[in-house]
Amino acid sequence: MLMAVLNCLFDSLSQMLRKNVEKRALLENMEGLFLAVDEIVDGGVVLESDPQQVVHRVALRGEDVPLTEQTVSQVLQSAKEQIKWSLLR
Secondary structure (H helix, E strand, C coil): CHHHHHHHHHHHHHHHCCCCCCHHHHHHCHHHHHHHHHHHEECCEECCCCHHHHHHHHHHHHHCCCHHHHHHHHHHHHHHHHHHHHHHC
8 A cells, every 4th residue: 555655646747857866856845745645545545546536636736826825835946945955965
């Protein structure tokens, strides 16, 4: 089961990042990474194991961000910057 989740995550990220699954690309697209993980697993329960479906759902969620979730997006952006600087030191 864990292997299926990890394969789904890698395949989804590979499609989203156009086969460029490297540290810098992941840091620049941290929000997409978090959305993909959220679509695959929720509370320890595997929701999806098809990378095509995950990519489709992440694309839909990225386009239509409600006002209440914009602050979460801002927090993720701040966290992304902090992680980026801590890894690049």
